[in-house]
Amino acid sequence: MPNAPAATLPGKTLPVMRLPAMTLRAMALPVMTLPVMTGRSLRLSLRSPDALLTALLLPVMLMVVFVYLFGGAVSIGTSYVDYVVPGVLLLCGVTGASTTAVTVCQDMASGIIDRFRSLDVPGTAVLAGHAAASVLRNLVSVLLVAAVAVGIGFRPHSDPVRLAAALGVLLLFVAAVSWLAAAWGLAVSAPEAANGAMFFLMFFCYASSAFVPVAKMPWWLRGFARHQPATPVTETLRALLAGQQAGPHLVSALAWSGGILAASVVASMVLFARRTA
Amino acid sequence: MGNDLAIETSGLVKSYGSVRVLSGIDLRVPRGSVFALLGPNGAGKTTTVRILATLRRADGGTARVAGFDVVRDRHAVRRQISLTGQFAALDAAQTGEENLRMMGRLAGLRRAAAGQRAAGLLEQFELSQAGRRRVGTYSGGMRRRLDLAASLVGHPSVIFLDEPTTGLDPQSRLTTWRVISGLAASGVTVFLTTQYLEEADRLADRVAVLDGGRVVAEGTAAELKRRVAAQRLDLTCPTQEAFDQVTRRLNGRAVHMDPAALTVSVATDGSAVQVRVLLDAADPDRNLVASFAVRGATLDDVFFAVTGGSHA
Numbered sequence: 001m002p003n004a005p006a007a008t009l010p011g012k013t014l015p016v017m018r019l020p021a022m023t024l025r026a027m028a029l030p031v032m033t034l035p036v037m038t039g040r041s042l043r044l045s046l047r048s049p050d051a052l053l054t055a056l057l058l059p060v061m062l063m064v065v066f067v068y069l070f071g072g073a074v075s076i077g078t079s080y081v082d083y084v085v086p087g088v089l090l091l092c093g094v095t096g097a098s099t100t101a102v103t104v105c106q107d108m109a110s111g112i113i114d115r116f117r118s119l120d121v122p123g124t125a126v127l128a129g130h131a132a133a134s135v136l137r138n139l140v141s142v143l144l145v146a147a148v149a150v151g152i153g154f155r156p157h158s159d160p161v162r163l164a165a166a167l168g169v170l171l172l173f174v175a176a177v178s179w180l181a182a183a184w185g186l187a188v189s190a191p192e193a194a195n196g197a198m199f200f201l202m203f204f205c206y207a208s209s210a211f212v213p214v215a216k217m218p219w220w221l222r223g224f225a226r227h228q229p230a231t232p233v234t235e236t237l238r239a240l241l242a243g244q245q246a247g248p249h250l251v252s253a254l255a256w257s258g259g260i261l262a263a264s265v266v267a268s269m270v271l272f273a274r275r276t277a
Numbered sequence: 278m279g280n281d282l283a284i285e286t287s288g289l290v291k292s293y294g295s296v297r298v299l300s301g302i303d304l305r306v307p308r309g310s311v312f313a314l315l316g317p318n319g320a321g322k323t324t325t326v327r328i329l330a331t332l333r334r335a336d337g338g339t340a341r342v343a344g345f346d347v348v349r350d351r352h353a354v355r356r357q358i359s360l361t362g363q364f365a366a367l368d369a370a371q372t373g374e375e376n377l378r379m380m381g382r383l384a385g386l387r388r389a390a391a392g393q394r395a396a397g398l399l400e401q402f403e404l405s406q407a408g409r410r411r412v413g414t415y416s417g418g419m420r421r422r423l424d425l426a427a428s429l430v431g432h433p434s435v436i437f438l439d440e441p442t443t444g445l446d447p448q449s450r451l452t453t454w455r456v457i458s459g460l461a462a463s464g465v466t467v468f469l470t471t472q473y474l475e476e477a478d479r480l481a482d483r484v485a486v487l488d489g490g491r492v493v494a495e496g497t498a499a500e501l502k503r504r505v506a507a508q509r510l511d512l513t514c515p516t517q518e519a520f521d522q523v524t525r526r527l528n529g530r531a532v533h534m535d536p537a538a539l540t541v542s543v544a545t546d547g548s549a550v551q552v553r554v555l556l557d558a559a560d561p562d563r564n565l566v567a568s569f570a571v572r573g574a575t576l577d578d579v580f581f582a583v584t585g586g587s588h589a
Contacts, residue, residue, distance in 0.1 A: 036382040040368065047370035047411070115366030118330050119383045119431065120355040276332070 033121045037129025038136075044103065045137055051099055055137065059092030059145045066211060067152060076213055085149045086166075086237035087210030090230060092145045093170055094205055096138040097177035098198040100130050104185030105194035108275055123272035124265075127182045134178035135171055142170060158243040166240035169253055173233050176257045177201060179264035186271035210234045229256035283308040283435050283466035284329060288338035291324055298324045300490040301338065306483075308434075311457070311467040313481035313498075315474065315579075320487040322470035323363070326439045329468065330360040343435050359428035360437045365420045366427065369413035373404055373423050376412060377430060384431030391430075398426040402456065418449025425456055436460060438469040442476060454479055474579055478502070486583055494583040501579060509533065510545040510555055511570045519565040526559050532582065547571050 045052060066088065071080040104127065107113055116126055146154075156163065184197045207221060208214075208230035214222050225231055232252035239246040246253075284306035291299040299321045306312040316322050327333040329342055331351040340347045343357035367376050374395050381391030399408040402422045412420060421441070428436060441457065442450040457480055461467050471477055477484045478498040486494040486501065494501060509532055514520040520539040524531060533542035543559075545551050552571065560566040 032385075033383055036379060040371070040379055043375065044368060044370050111362045111364035111366035112368065114327075114330075114332055114360060114362055115380070115427065116383065117332055118355055118358060118360040119380065120352055121383050277334070 033125040034128055034132070037121070037125050038132040039129075041103065041129045041133030042136060045133060051102075052137075055096045055099060056141050056144060058095055059088055059141065060148050062091060063088040063145065063149060064152070070211075074212060074216075076216075079153075081149070081152060081154050082242070083238070084211060085146075085154045086234050086241055087205070087208075088149070089142055089145060089170060089237060090173070090208075090210050090234050091202065091205045092141055093138050093174040094177050094201050094230075095198055096141050097134050097174045098181045098201045100134045100178045101181035101185035101188075101194040101197035102191050103130055104182045105188060105191045108186060109189075109191070113276065117276065123276065124269060127179070127268050127272065130182055131175060131178040134181075135175050138174045139167075139171060142167070156241045156243075158241055162240040162243060165246075166237050169233065169236050169240070169246075169250070169257075172257045172261070173229070173253070176260040176264065179268060180260055183264045183267040183271060186268055186275060204228055204230045208234055229253070229260065232256060281308055282306065282341075283310075284312070284340070284342050284468060286325075286329070286338065286340040289325065289328060289335045289340060290337035291321075291328065291333070291335050298490050299328075299335070302487075302490075302492060304485060304492070306466060306468060308466055309461075309464050310482040311461045311469070311480050313477035313484045314468070314470045314487055315472070315477045315484050316470070316487035317472060321490045322487055323439055325487070326360065326437050326468070326470055330358055330437050331355055332360070356431070357433060358435045358437060359431065359433040360439070361424050361428045361441065362439045363443060365412075365424045367412045367420065367424060370411060372409050372411050373399060373415070374408040376423065377427055380427045380430040386430075394430055398429060402426045416449075418445055418452060421445060421449065421453060422456065425453070429460075433465065435466045435468065438467065440470055440472065443472065474498075474502075486579060488583075494579075501583075508545050508547045508571055508573055509542045510552055511540050511542045511572060512556075512559055512566045513568045513570075514539045514541070514565055515567040519567075523559045523565050545571065 066084050067081050181197050185194045188194050214225045232249045235249040236246040236253040286304045289299050289302040314322050328335045331347050331354050342354045345353040377395035378391045381394045399405045442453050484498050485492045524541050530543050531541050532544050
């Protein structure tokens with residue numbers, strides 16, 4: 001290529017000599033491109049004010065509704081605000097994470113994935129960027145909801161280590177749900193369908209111990225409520241925020257989150273490869 | 278493998294389900310040239326480009342781009358190419374500058390270098406004013422220009438443009454043509470697809486006509502046009518009988534036929550003398566032709582000429 005401008009760049013001379021570097025580069029690509037892709041996803045979130053407001057205001061409004069409207073009707077023996085805040089935090093993280101389905105679906109429907117692929121950006125980096133941005137976004141909304149909770153009378157009786165552990169457990173679950181939502185966004189073809197992920201995932205929150213103790217549920221729902229991921233995660237948050245040992249709930253919460261995360265990452269990679277084959 | 282070839286394909290075959298899209302494509306594109314793949318919708322143009330740009334795998338045959346196999350060495354190919362598709366590959370919610378910076382970072386530039394490259398490209402494509410505006414506010418032409426700019430961030434040596442001017446207004450089309458001519462002058466290889474004979478004529482050193490998944494003609498635009506008259510005379514008949522009679526009288530000189538519209542076309546230089554002679558030959562008794570029109574040759578005419586009339 002006598003005239004090609006590419007030939008004048010360092011590292012772009014003889015094709016044959018670049019092959020080993022090429023392989024190394026291919027392996028390092030997800031790591032190199034992840035910060036760029038995360039920055040992109042965060043910027044896109046900030047530029048979608050309606051989605052951002054929904055993610056921030058919906059949980060706050062739900063908490064107000066639960067504490068002031070339903071709070072009087074639910075008697076559980078302790079202060080309902082102390083009971084419900086871990087549940088609202090979970091719901092907040094899950095609704096926030098579920099929007100990943102829409103952003104991933106929109107990416108797949110636009111030409112930008114082709115551009116990324118022709119720049120040799122791996123699909124995993126695009127998806128991981130969305131998931132990482134989702135975790136960071138939800139960190140902000142969880143802290144906001146927690147601040148509002150303190151404002152309306154929630155008092156965690158805990159220590160910094162347990163508070164940090166609670167945040168870690170919640171964010172791991174958020175990461176798992178984000179990847180699950182990403183897989184959903186890859187599996188459906190329209191953003192409207194991708195949006196359905198939120199309602200599906202919210203159902204898991206409602207049919208758990210997040211808002212009502214499992215013992216107060218109809219008998220046919222109890223089995224499901226006890227053996228689905230939202231319950232152990234909520235119970236772990238509840239214990240840690242109350243300064244107690246989370247015990248078996250913590251093990252169960254970590255197992256669910258880790259399992260969902262691993263399965264969703266694998267499913268996403270398979271679906272991405274299929275969509276772009 | 279010739280080292281002077283930027284693109285070389287041999288027997289590319291691709292089907293989607295039971296639909297055969299490409300039935301053995303052989304192409305040779307010299308380095309530094311502009312090559313146009315000309316064809317109607319559904320001819321297989323986009324599929325060919327996507328295979329060459331490593332985004333799809335062919336079912337059979339081989340393709341080399343910039344000296345690398347598009348399957349085995351796809352990562353190496355990707356370092357050498359860029360693809361601009363029919364739909365702008367940009368984030369509407371990011372500004373033009375942010376889009377270019379992002380592409381620069383993904384192409385391996387450091388932060389400062391990516392910023393410089395973005396500023397330089399915005400200037401080159403006359404988008405400096407709009408650089409800080411969100412792409413969602415851009416006109417179609419500006420978006421297409423930014424898309425082209427984004428494809429150049431990584432200094433590709435082979436540039437694929439899939440229908441670069443489809444859907445653009447005439448002014449934006451002219452601007453885009455100027456940009457593409459500029460790219461070609463800088464020494465990169467340009468591979469573009471188009472539905473417009475005029476576009477291939479204006480931009481390309483060589484043209485391949487793709488039809489039904491096959492290359493039905495290849496050569497310079499001038500060579501192709503020589504196989505087609507520059508202008509044609511359309512004769513529209515009042516009845517099916519008249520249409521049949523006129524067709525018979527013209528006896529194989531028709532370059533195009535539209536039985537539904539009862540129109541038959543013959544090649545002409547457009548002069549009054551020749552039009553009169555042709556009308557007399559087709560309709561000596563002056564009762565078979567209802568109206569006529571002289572028109573410039575179109576892509577349809579090329580297809581009619583090179584496919585022997587399978588495209589009526």
